[in-house]
Amino acid sequence: MQNYNFPDENGHFGPYGGTFVAETLIEALDELKVMYEQFKDDKDFLNEFHHDLKHFVGRPSPIYFAERLTKKIGGAQIYFKREDLNHTGAHKVNNTVGQALLAKKMGKPRVIAETGAGQHGVATATIAARLGLDCVVYMGSEDVKRQSPNVYRMKLLGAEVVPVESGSKTLKDALNEALRDWVTNVSNTFYIIGTVAGPHPYPMMVRDFNSVVGKESIVQMDELVGKQPDAVIACVGGGSNAMGIFYPYIPYENTRLIGVEAAGHGIETGKHAAPLTANSPVGVLHGNRTYMMQNDEGQIIETHSVSAGLDYPGVGPEHAWLKDTKRAEYVAINDEEALAAFHNLCRTEGIIPALETSHAIAYAEKLARDLSKDKTILVNLSGRGDKDINTVAGIAGIKI
């Protein structure tokens, strides 16, 4: 794929993506498109963006050779791109720094966000505090319960956290509610979407802001290993950490790109969050067309994953396109496998990974086992697991 040039000007990745919203949002999206086009190659804007990534976020994040894990598995060499070391603890902040800067340029004093695990909400609240913007975060009431440390973090940072009681009370409903807020307060509000979903230009813009991860990796792998990895692995909820590392690697045809979805209790049980792996029907939700978990009458069905950040029935439209064109592969890891990888990494490498990230690690272990020692795997270590310790303790029957 040397000449990969997506999306087209209307935000389509082949048959996916697009702008499927009520007329009430069209003007706001048009405004955003124009502003993003204006700033995305603007020198001053990019300088400010990279200045904040360096001095506020702490980029570049290192690439780390997981020596003990590699030895333990006994196959391919495993490297981590350490997004967990970013300020706020995940890749999510790269995108929020970009979008908040854009909000500032557009003169919007108020930002809103949806959040599942709370990482995107925390990142948004953080950057809002840094730039002096009002911040409201919508979070499904189920997730508010699952991720209470992050709820408190957002409040400490001055954000208002609104629990969403509609529908399944998780990430997709938080996204609905944020869209409703945006329609209502469109003149003074910027909606910072946290993943490569939503209507055009969000999937493209969020990918672009996060692609700093892949761009750094290409340089760092060259310096550190002297070659590019044979496989790049990332977990996929909406797909922003995966697109961030995949996108710059698309022209590197010898590098396999592998997205890891959440198999929850198992694909065959229907209780999962893996629309690509399960070959779910294509549908329209949250402004774009993509693979979508739904019943035969188009009602979105409830998903399940132990990790709140992967608990989403759809997936970014660009992943749908990369699957169809076979440039990327998609697999799924269930709750149990992810938890095992979580515990293993804590003890083998001294890194507590996010439960989302643990899905990518679990698959990396599987793949490394099947590959010879001269092969290298790069895993996007998308976030740290401090936020998940209550969940993990709860599963072990421990109260902390």
Place this chain on the structure above:
Amino acid sequence: MSRIRKTFDTLKISNQKALIPFVTAGDPSPEMTIKILHQLVTSGADMIELGIPFSDPMADGPIIQRASERALAKNVGIRKTLEIAKEFRKQNQVTPLILMGYANPIEAIGIDEFLKLCKSSDIDGVITVDYPPEESKAYVEKLKQNDIDAIFLLAPTTEKKRIEQIIKQASGFLYYVSLKGVTGAQNIDIEQVKNRVGEIKSLTDLPIGVGFGVRDPETAKNVAKFSDAIVIGSRIIQEIEASDESNMLENINKIIRSIKQVI
């Protein structure tokens, strides 16, 4: 001429405006919806908007969201909605029926299947909330081939050039969203709506309905002075929520009559 346009023309002769109530199919139950639809007509509805329940109604406020949730709990989806319409049509072949829904249920059963069901239920128009014109050209073409009006929303923020484009694809009437917000909101500014509707009228002969923020006879009366139709949804659904089956039809009757009288 479509049944929708005919209704507007007839009302015009007697200097009346169309009252278009909205209810969600299956709320509170499929049987009750059929009774409600007939009651709406008896009380003065000139056309009816029937909502297709959807799990993720992103343009709707909490009241219509709850209506969708109640309907889904009774297993009413897109197919059952069209069955309800068909049942209604057995006794009423004159009142225009307009479906309002989201794209995903329509795509899930397939556009051709959807149109076939619409034909067999004698549907007059469809509003597909999240299909803006640029994403729905082929769909709108098919609606027209089947003599079903494609009704589009116009927002307070829709620019003139875009209004002109939408007018080219629209038929039946244009639905002007009276405020920046979701259905059932309360901050409608009559003067602003009046100016916008005037602007749109200068661009088209299509009738213009106003909805999203109309909740009481007073507002309806004022908006009817410069528009061709009033759409009222959340206010009726509130009656459905607050009533039990014994007084539901009477409560709906009261609210519809109070509005029909003044427009």
